[in-house]
Amino acid sequence: MPFDPNNIMQDRITDIGPPKYDKSFPPFIKQNYGKWKYHEILEPGVLVHVSETGAEVFTVRVGTCRLVSVDLVRDVCDIADKYCSGYVRWTTRNNIEFMLADKAKLQPLIADLRSRGNWFPIGGTGASITNIVHTQGWVHCHTPAIDASGVVKAVMDELFEYFGSMKLPAQVRIALACCLNMCGAVHCSDIAILGVHRKPPFVEADRVEKVCEIPLVIAACPLAAIKPKKVGDHKAVEINEKRCMFCGNCYTMCPALPIADQDGDGIALWVGGKVSNSRTAPTFSKLAVPYIPNEPPRWPTTVNDIKKIVEAYASGGRRYERIGEWIERIGWERFFERTGLEFRHEHIDDYRLAMTTWRTTTQFKF
Amino acid sequence: MPFDPNNIMQDRITDIGPPKYDKSFPPFIKQNYGKWKYHEILEPGVLVHVSETGAEVFTVRVGTCRLVSVDLVRDVCDIADKYCSGYVRWTTRNNIEFMLADKAKLQPLIADLRSRGNWFPIGGTGASITNIVHTQGWVHCHTPAIDASGVVKAVMDELFEYFGSMKLPAQVRIALACCLNMCGAVHCSDIAILGVHRKPPFVEADRVEKVCEIPLVIAACPLAAIKPKKVGDHKAVEINEKRCMFCGNCYTMCPALPIADQDGDGIALWVGGKVSNSRTAPTFSKLAVPYIPNEPPRWPTTVNDIKKIVEAYASGGRRYERIGEWIERIGWERFFERTGLEFRHEHIDDYRLAMTTWRTTTQFKF
Amino acid sequence: MALKHKTPMLDELEKGPWPSFVSDIKRVAARKPMCEDLLGQLELSYEQKEGHWKHGGIVGVFGYGGGVIGRYSDRPDLFPNVAHFHTMRVNQPASKFYTTAMLRQLCDLWEKRGSGLLNLHGSTGDAVLLGTTTDQLEPIFYELTHDMGMDLGGSGSNLRTPSGCVGRARCEWSCLDTQDIIYDCTMKYQDELHRPAFPYKYKFKCSGCPNDCVAAIARSDCAIIGTWRDKIRIDQDAVRAYVGGELVTNGGAHGTDKRVLDIQAEVINLCPTKCMEFDGKNLKIWDEDCTRCMHCINVMPRALRPGTDVGATILCGAKAPILEGAQLASVVIPFIKMEPPYEEFHEFVEKLWDWWMENGKNRERSGELIQRLGLNSLLQACDLTPDPRMIKTPRYNPYIFYDPADVPGGWEHDPVAFRKRHQA
């Protein structure tokens, strides 16, 4: 029975959850589930996994925008139908994986993908720069300091050679978040692009009581910079601007405290985080560049600073060494020298755990 | 002119500071000042330093109680007069150093020292356990949770073989502080013995206003556990016992808040701190045993737990590896296994920087 | 193809080798005014360097407290077709395998009832349908559930859509049935997922091994990460083959050519615990010292494999910075067998939630509560025993909250007796 707008409870189904995973496993996956023995990357973006049963599965990984249209998804379906028995998957970093068991179809699939202009670049495996994990930006969110998709496009264009090759010392994982909410793993990425505000919010005193719950707004500020204040007849709030560190959390709680600002907003770059437990423990990304203005449409300074970091790492890092491991080895003093980035007061932490980041040893390099 | 109690300003001399250092340098030190080329430990406690001039200075280091009598100092003077041209020095860890330039006097000096019973044990150099840095305890201070000199004596008796030998993997520096004020380098020692309280102070409500400045008392509590409270006619304070972590700082500010208690007080043991920048950076001592009751006169449990730690380290540490470096290598899980010490809730930090001490990786040993 | 708004800045983003979202949107914009206006508004944002969406707006489907994010343009005067532009979070199948049939059906639905734009996938893992109007929410939900057997994911102060790595479906290292674990907790906790009852959001993520390909340790309140308790399995012949240059090292991740593996430099020296030795013929691993970091296995996938006594390490409390600063997850259960019906795990989770719901403030993540009340408070609430595996280092600060139960006589003082012993 079709949907009846006048009776939305009719036949209502809820709480069914997602389709069970194995409904969309290709047969060769189902058969070899849990039996995989080893894998090998045959060329950048192309993997084979070999099962204990002797079966092989070939995977071709392609980059995509995370923001896709139904047209693109239909193209993907066409390709998957033609070569992959009608199955396809997305990775945890928004790449598409075409899998097939029949080796004969591998080269035709690759050729087909290559024939489609810049829609389906092959790569993102091994010691490469894979797809940038990112967020909404100006396309959908209400709190961004920067765009997401556009910055990602500009950066990936510049670093494209590293997507389709595996010549870096190790994986470089880049992430972007358009505000301090950090919807993604920006806080633990080799390179992180973060949208930042630099102006305290302003208070629309006549709107606050209408659209916000004042106690929640006050509680939202990590630095207790917000106090209740009566303005004329209105119950409103006051912001102690000197205490503000521009997190935007008060705006999340209250639309009458706009924080976005064309002159204030921009990008901070962070480096050296990682997630895997391989060799070294997971670690946070650290500040590399405190602020770069928004430069749409192609954010040249941002792109250029990232390039500097990648190139310094590409030439100085040792095999298996993630960016953070490389910096740990050479020291932060050398990182700033080799990238040519400026060390400024913003790099020195002054928040709650600040003292754990100061140098409490005479060990450093001149 | 002698001191005249009725005219204390007469001839008053102030601000002269200490005697200039070189007034008490022996001639062979003055001559070779800044010219030393290398040193060598000839036997435990006996060093030679060789100068660019070819001169040599021999040093015999002896352990002492830090709490000494004029009789002992006079004995020291006798020895120094006889062998060391009338000069002597104390080390930063309260050992005495007899220095001489004339090698012929070295063996006689050593023999003399050895002939004096247990007053002047020779040792404390190199990979040994040198003198325990300690504080006042029940001998002089008003805030101790434990005695100092007695505990030190009991521990050094037990570890004596390590004072006069150099067979440990590296230096083991032990320190004792009788309360959380930590008058010493207890917070950065290989092994630290710390006096702790476990009962919140009690309030002598009728004395508080007489002997304390209430605002200062309130400000003294790191956890804001103290509030003003009127008791009968008296301005006094109230302690939120659940918040108290027994630091004793309020007692420092106010004698009407006694915290010492025979059942509450005792010893906590800490391990793995260091000060030198050699190989690894200076680091804090970490909790090994949260609490051992006061067991005068010879504190057997404390002595025994320290012995366990030293023996586990002696058999497991590698050359040059300080206790903290050894634990870092084997892991805390192994430290507790190998020493047989119990891991308890107190070991898990719950103060301001607590989250920086939790394990944020899957890397650990089963 | 003349679109309604000029977009000279966005057009710059059609250049270059990486796929262009602008080109992609443009082809749909040709037939969908919503996309036309979206481009127009985005161009305005590029000009003004400020976003043009109003603050939030609570919309949703009946009976659910999450799954839809309301969004309205702040220039409906200029861009009326994105006056409403809500997203719907569709719970993806675990580890994101799809049949083309499912995808085509989703596209058709979204072509008809929404913008035709999606995020594949959202950072939490959902298949995000990007941009529709309020009146379409119920019909879409109806068709999703009835026609496609799909449901919404989480948003708001509830369980968020769980997500996991590809695991045993296509990875030789997985110590867990990641899909099944994710499916299990998604299904078991449907109510928590759709109806906000928590102080704030709560996320599960599951990786099959410590490589953590779903970044669970950084992004989930409860990270379930596969591991093993026994020994790394070694094929000594394959080790020799790597050393002899007969195999491709690191599964080709650093170049697909065969080359001699310098096992000392590339494996043994990089082992964080230095628990390996190679005598020229055999590789010896002192497994009791191994911390299962995966590095040696990563480098020699044909020679080394995780052990067979597998299970998970549970780490809790990861989150982004707001409010109290970013956190990585901390070990809470060093090892737990994760086998259906996962009862032990469910019990743990439910105890943890009870503790959080009882003690958590509004908008306080579970990780922040752990910070505020201490790891011990969580352990107690969940009947877990303190273990050195939960910490990097024991406390170094001496501010210990001793338990009065351990003190003879507790915290009682006898002031009179005290002053008998001590004059004031």
Added chain:
Amino acid sequence: MALKHKTPMLDELEKGPWPSFVSDIKRVAARKPMCEDLLGQLELSYEQKEGHWKHGGIVGVFGYGGGVIGRYSDRPDLFPNVAHFHTMRVNQPASKFYTTAMLRQLCDLWEKRGSGLLNLHGSTGDAVLLGTTTDQLEPIFYELTHDMGMDLGGSGSNLRTPSGCVGRARCEWSCLDTQDIIYDCTMKYQDELHRPAFPYKYKFKCSGCPNDCVAAIARSDCAIIGTWRDKIRIDQDAVRAYVGGELVTNGGAHGTDKRVLDIQAEVINLCPTKCMEFDGKNLKIWDEDCTRCMHCINVMPRALRPGTDVGATILCGAKAPILEGAQLASVVIPFIKMEPPYEEFHEFVEKLWDWWMENGKNRERSGELIQRLGLNSLLQACDLTPDPRMIKTPRYNPYIFYDPADVPGGWEHDPVAFRKRHQA
């Protein structure tokens, strides 16, 4: 020798191989009732497991705000001779070299006017005279200054007695004249040492090299630690002699026998920066990577020596836990030449003190103020430039206090223009 009080517990501490403070005190107690009562009171403490001194009590010598710690028994009824038992802190000569003449004079003075017991030395470095009565304070001070040329050390909220390692007097590694530096700041800041003007105590300590034999980095508000900017001096012959087993490694610290040095295992692999290589004949050090940790020099004192372009690293803020938790000192000046008249250093110190006196709360250590206001605040106050050598790692939290001066238009908003661009 029958003393006034029975001390069965203390008597237990006369046994064993380590020197016994009890035996030592007993021999003085035979002639000094103060020591007799001290033993009695200590025995009582051992019985009751509680100390028996009253809380503080401000006593001192005229014109000084420190140097004397008042102490009174809380059982003067039982131990009248320690009813007063004050200590006097006597400023030691730098690095604690004494002539026996000085010591004997001090003993005579103390025998006459005090308990005859001393601490050699106090943790801060003073020669501590332990136990006297109020009426003796002025005479002692008079005799100290007049007859012995000695002065009191610090206590209270003032500069504390500075202290340093043996340095160039008897150590080959010292990059500084530690004694002279300590003497200089002791003399220059006599007023600060004797007259409390600070929010709380302030300590200088000076070590000649990064081995830090006076524990400056852990115990001083301002640690002056010697270092060098050029290259480690290498005597390649001596290196070969170590490797050949002709010399005693580590100056005998691990055994006084000659033995072959496994230079790879014992030196090169333990070098924290791995900046050394030995080709069997020559040792190469990439000094630009060396962090001057001293390890290689410690192990091969006859082959390696610090460079000759010497100076100090200044680290600030170390302290014990009260109030905000223990701190190690943080690098504030990576390198400073420390040559008389030390003007640059004095300027730095005075700026720092001004900043601390202006901003510090009562009983707030300078290290706590750095914590509270941030390292940048200190740097600014002292005209120092931020440098990566001051930090272990740049910030990882994104809560940055941007400077309005860097923002075009500062923090001004134009709400009207904003609402023209964005409808509410």
